Amino acid sequence: MAAILEVKNIEKIYPDGVIANKDVSVSVEEGTIHAIVGENGAGKSTLMKVIFGITRPQNGTISFQGQEVNFKSPDDAIQQGIGMVHQHLMLASDLTVAENLVLGIEPKRRGIFLDDHEMIRLTREVAQRFSLEVPPDKKIKDLPIGIRQRVEILKALYRKAELLILDEPTAVLTPQETEVLFRTLKQLKANGKTILFISHKLREVKEIADRVTVMRDSQVITTEDAAKLSEEDISHLMVGRDIRTERIPQSETTGEVVLETKGLSFVNEDEIFVLKDVSFSVRAGEILGLAGVEGNGQTELVKLLTGLLQPTDGEIFVRSKAISGLSPRKVREIGLAHIPEDRMENGVADQASVKENLIVDRYYKAPYSRRSRLLWKTITDHTLDLVKRFHILTRNVDTPVNSLSGGNIQKVVVARELSADPDVLIASQPTRGVDVGSEEHIHSLLRQVRDEGKAVFMVSADLDEVLKLSSRILVIYNGEIVAHIPDPSMVSAEDLGPYMLGVKRQEDLGAEIHS
Amino acid sequence: MQKFILRNFTLIRTLIAIALGIVISIFLIYVISETPGFSLKSFLIAPLLSKSRLSNIVENATPILFCGIAIAVAFRAKQFNIGAEGALFISAAVGTAFAVSTSMPIFIHIPLVLLVAAGAGAAWGFIPGFMKAKWGASELVASLMMNYVAYFLGLYLINNFFRDKEAGFLVSYRLPESARLAQFLEGTRMHYGVFLALGAALLIYYLMFHTTLGYEIRMTGHNQGFSRFGGIKIFKIIILVQVIEGALAGMGGMTEIMGIHGRFNWQMSPGYGWEGIIVAIIGREHPILIIFASFFLAYIRVGGQSLNLLADVPFELVTVIQAVIIILITAEAFLGRFKYKLTVNEAKREEAGDESLA
Numbered sequence: 001m002a003a004i005l006e007v008k009n010i011e012k013i014y015p016d017g018v019i020a021n022k023d024v025s026v027s028v029e030e031g032t033i034h035a036i037v038g039e040n041g042a043g044k045s046t047l048m049k050v051i052f053g054i055t056r057p058q059n060g061t062i063s064f065q066g067q068e069v070n071f072k073s074p075d076d077a078i079q080q081g082i083g084m085v086h087q088h089l090m091l092a093s094d095l096t097v098a099e100n101l102v103l104g105i106e107p108k109r110r111g112i113f114l115d116d117h118e119m120i121r122l123t124r125e126v127a128q129r130f131s132l133e134v135p136p137d138k139k140i141k142d143l144p145i146g147i148r149q150r151v152e153i154l155k156a157l158y159r160k161a162e163l164l165i166l167d168e169p170t171a172v173l174t175p176q177e178t179e180v181l182f183r184t185l186k187q188l189k190a191n192g193k194t195i196l197f198i199s200h201k202l203r204e205v206k207e208i209a210d211r212v213t214v215m216r217d218s219q220v221i222t223t224e225d226a227a228k229l230s231e232e233d234i235s236h237l238m239v240g241r242d243i244r245t246e247r248i249p250q251s252e253t254t255g256e257v258v259l260e261t262k263g264l265s266f267v268n269e270d271e272i273f274v275l276k277d278v279s280f281s282v283r284a285g286e287i288l289g290l291a292g293v294e295g296n297g298q299t300e301l302v303k304l305l306t307g308l309l310q311p312t313d314g315e316i317f318v319r320s321k322a323i324s325g326l327s328p329r330k331v332r333e334i335g336l337a338h339i340p341e342d343r344m345e346n347g348v349a350d351q352a353s354v355k356e357n358l359i360v361d362r363y364y365k366a367p368y369s370r371r372s373r374l375l376w377k378t379i380t381d382h383t384l385d386l387v388k389r390f391h392i393l394t395r396n397v398d399t400p401v402n403s404l405s406g407g408n409i410q411k412v413v414v415a416r417e418l419s420a421d422p423d424v425l426i427a428s429q430p431t432r433g434v435d436v437g438s439e440e441h442i443h444s445l446l447r448q449v450r451d452e453g454k455a456v457f458m459v460s461a462d463l464d465e466v467l468k469l470s471s472r473i474l475v476i477y478n479g480e481i482v483a484h485i486p487d488p489s490m491v492s493a494e495d496l497g498p499y500m501l502g503v504k505r506q507e508d509l510g511a512e513i514h515s
Numbered sequence: 516m517q518k519f520i521l522r523n524f525t526l527i528r529t530l531i532a533i534a535l536g537i538v539i540s541i542f543l544i545y546v547i548s549e550t551p552g553f554s555l556k557s558f559l560i561a562p563l564l565s566k567s568r569l570s571n572i573v574e575n576a577t578p579i580l581f582c583g584i585a586i587a588v589a590f591r592a593k594q595f596n597i598g599a600e601g602a603l604f605i606s607a608a609v610g611t612a613f614a615v616s617t618s619m620p621i622f623i624h625i626p627l628v629l630l631v632a633a634g635a636g637a638a639w640g641f642i643p644g645f646m647k648a649k650w651g652a653s654e655l656v657a658s659l660m661m662n663y664v665a666y667f668l669g670l671y672l673i674n675n676f677f678r679d680k681e682a683g684f685l686v687s688y689r690l691p692e693s694a695r696l697a698q699f700l701e702g703t704r705m706h707y708g709v710f711l712a713l714g715a716a717l718l719i720y721y722l723m724f725h726t727t728l729g730y731e732i733r734m735t736g737h738n739q740g741f742s743r744f745g746g747i748k749i750f751k752i753i754i755l756v757q758v759i760e761g762a763l764a765g766m767g768g769m770t771e772i773m774g775i776h777g778r779f780n781w782q783m784s785p786g787y788g789w790e791g792i793i794v795a796i797i798g799r800e801h802p803i804l805i806i807f808a809s810f811f812l813a814y815i816r817v818g819g820q821s822l823n824l825l826a827d828v829p830f831e832l833v834t835v836i837q838a839v840i841i842i843l844i845t846a847e848a849f850l851g852r853f854k855y856k857l858t859v860n861e862a863k864r865e866e867a868g869d870e871s872l873a
Contacts, residue, residue: 015855017862058859308743329746338744346744349737360734360745364727372727 002066004030004163004194005051010060012046017403020046021057022218028163028211033185033195035205035226038215038238039435041405044198047215048165051196052084053077065162083156084165087172089148093141097134097151098123101158126158130191132184145293146177150184157193164188165196170204174293175463175497182208200238200436202231214238239436254471255284258455259305259336259424264314266300266479274300275479278314282424287446287456289470289488291463293500297479298459299341302428305457306338307331308346318424332361337422339413341429341459343406347413350402354394355383357401358416390415391441407438414442418449425449427458431465443469463493475499484509517857517864525799528850532843533811540836547828554826561825562817570703571820574775575813578603580712581767582791583809584719585760587800589654591723592756593736596643598658599764600788601665602636604781606765607772608669609635611687611779612677614694624693628773629711629766636765637758639665644757648750654757666784673779687779696774706774713806715763720802732756764788797844 005028012021020043028034036044049055051062053071062069064080071077074084091100098119099106107118123136132150140148149169156164166185170178185195185208199205205212206226213223214237221237229237260281268274275297282288292298303309305316307328316323318334326334340346348357359379362368367378383397392411394404401409410431417425427446431439446469450456460466466473467488475483475496482505485491498504520527541555548554562568582599589596610632619627643657670685677687696706723729734742735752743749767787772779794812798805815836823830 013859013862015851015858017858019862306744327746327748328743332746340744345738346740349734349741352734352737356730356734359730360741360747363730369727374725374727374730376725 002030003027003063004065005196006063007047007051008061008063010047010050010057010062012043012050012055012057014046019218021050021060024060024215024218024220026213026220026223028194028196030194031189031192032210033189033197033208034211034213035197035199035209036213036215037199037202037205037234039200039437041407041435042215042238043218044215045167046218048084048167048196048198051077052082052165078156078159078161081160081162082165083153083159083161083163085149085152085156085167085169087167087169089145089152091140091148091151091155094139096137096139097143098136100140100151101126101136101155103155105159122158123154126154130154130157131187144177145172146174146180149173149181153184153188157188161193163194163196165198167198168200169197170199170201172294172461174500175493176501178204202234205234206231216240235436254286255453257281258284258319259457260317260320261305262315262317264301264304264316265312266297266304266309267312268300273479275304275311278476278479278481280474280481282455282457284423284453284455285450286471287450287458287469289466289473290457290459290476291466291473291496291500292461292476294461296476298428298476301476302338302341302426302459305426306336329361332420332422335423337361337417337420337425339417339425339427339430341432343409343413348401348409350409351400353398353400354387354392354404354412355379355397357412358383358386361416361420386415386419390418390445405435407434410434410442411438414445418445423454425454425456427456429460429462430458431460431462463496466496467491467493477502477505481509482506517861521854521857521861524854529797529799529844531850535843536836536839539839540832543832543835544822544828547832549827554822554828557825558818558822558828561821562814566700566703568817568821570700570705571817572810572813573705573709574703575816576809577706577709577712577774578767578771578785578787579790579794579812580716580806580809581770582764582787583794583798583805584716584802585763585767586788586791586795587798587802587805588719588723588732588763589756589760590795590800591736592732592752593739594644594647594753594756595655596640596658596757596760597655597788597792598640598643598661598665598757599760599767599791600784600786601658601662602639602761602764603768603788604662604669604784605639605665606632606636606761607768607781608672608779610765610769611690611772612672614690614773615677615688618691619693621693624691625696625773628694629769632765632769633762634765636761636763636768638761639765640757640759640761641754644754647757648753658757662784662788670782677779679778684780685782689778690773694773695777696770698774704775706770708770708774711766711770715766716802716806719763723802728755764791767791793841796841 007024007026010021010024013019024043024047036047038044046055050057053074053076064082069080092103101123102119107115107122109115120136123134127134132154134147134151134154140151153164169181173181188195197209209226211223212226212229212234214221214234216238262279264275264278265273266275278301280288290298300309304311307323307326307330311324318336321334323331323334344350359368363374367375368382369375380397386392387394387397390411392415393408401412404412414430430446431442434442446456446458458466458469470488473485473488474481477500482502483499484506544554544558545551562572582603585599610628613631614628617624639661643654643661646652646657647654673687674685679686679688696708698704698706723733731742731747731752734745734747735749739749790812794805794808798808819830819832822828
């Protein structure tokens, strides 16, 4: 088989000095599914951006369909037959499926007017050709994420893409939706398309890929037939050492109830019930995991718990003390710490230094300040201590946080929140977008917090994480708790799927959740 | 060397931008002037040679410096209040009104007049601050509009209630001697206000980088979501920075009246609030750098006056030069490719020996 894409000796250095690709060479054969795996920060996304013309490398060449190409923009790449499905889908959510599909190359009547019928006909046609069913006249915002992704794929196919790049396509999907996506990809392969698939989920790679390229530290470690590598082999190549993947037994001893919610409801600005009658409790020494497809009220729930939003109805208690109505600072002083879901939005001030980021919850207290004067010496010592204890990789304590890698930024957040020595830890997406090494480290820290007898409430879109860490699991759907799993070792990701999608729910949850 | 350049890149870029601006102005002078050599000398050298021009630089820099640090405080919190001009004007009017209607010993009168002026400015800053914090009204628009209000309100106050009818112009009564800032060098108009301005700059530096309030202000500017999450009261900060801005600008206006004119004689808004924005940007919102920026701007201004006075080049040129410099400095991408290249080299060099902590 011939190579459809040949990448040679790519070198890419970003304006901030980060070397993202170092002498990277990959050859992708036509009509195969080729997976690129590696930890976050290994350089996968950069390589894709280079191939797709989003960013230009310092050195190296790219050949596509036998010809050397030099894309100045994604438009060039699309023209030549490369399509890309981004992790964060790039669709106009107020437009219909058909409108999105033809965006930029719309069929027109008399050269001016949009031809709606033709648009829909074209959509049906391309959908039929690749047997990818979509509702042409539905608006994107009314569709589930799996279908949106399918629209994005069709959009690329409509532009006659021969090579399709998918950047971590399964990160936002439920297990069931992932199944469907994989069927789609296999179909496309049967149609002669080539698929370049980025992932760090090894199980998926094994399931679907023909060839695997492993990247680590901005370099290609190897490219092999997927059949020749086991999951363990790949993970070993990715991290450069073995990582544990087995489930850790839960500690048996749980104590009194530390965090409790009763009938919590929240109505947002659009007057929609984002949370409905949410009640649960978390005991000392346990991790209560909240599973669910993103956007089902998790974000708001966490903001309610941490005082960033006030509930419309219901009450939150920390050690039987009502905390609703208190400011975020008061809530923290009562003993609640919070790892926020979006570290760049809430977790850090990215232009501020590591030092300044580590004191936001305590700068006003002794020993960090005295009579309104910041004691930089103490703060610096404090920072050095945390940098060491939490293995934060940074040049020095004055380095702005935005020049750290994602994993290290997350460690800054985790270091601050855990060093506050809270009674309750709210951990939202604690390892999103961090590398495997940092993930492992953060997981062990969470377990340690649990073993110290703290109550941990963890929200995660990563089912493996929820299953691995939780003492008990709640599933949220459409703002309601729909399932309670007292013993996570009895269930698998597939068992949780139907609850997450709202097709199944447990009845009479009331008393049990507080067990 | 490369590393040194990278670390101080913004400063170096600013200096290059200034140099480039001067080069462009030299070119313009050569084109326009019949006697380019003499013109150049009048522009760049003359301001430094005479006592009166040196004094002009200092007295010019004083209100600009006040306004520069005032604006920097608000800008640091990402509150784009451009109402320093209005605050300066209204404070000078209110301060004058207070000064001419009271009589006290000098060591009480001076601080009290300054305090009243600062209070007026603070109140002026409070209005857009509160509207922003409470209703999300753009402080940029509100403060801009309030500049007009300040102007007409100030004139109304002075012209109707405190106008010296014996003077031939629209001016206020003279300030009593007990409310005058002394001029400290015989034969110049340099007054003690400049020390107040320098002191204020140092104080604001300390406030911004060594106090918890400064930390709150800077973090709010970096990321409001983060600050709220950490327990900082954004509402308070948004209002407070604009109150501080108004107070400092107000003191800047009042010292000018107390030190130079001795009475309120502005029939036009003096424009220091706008130049304050310029120096706040050139000085990267850093009080100490703003000191240098203020004196630099005053120097360029005085050079322009002497150029206009002594040689055959119109004053408008100065404005052009100023604009060129500001544009170059604020253009983030200026020399960006050069920096990128340095970064790439540096990254390659560092590859061998990684210098990180931990």
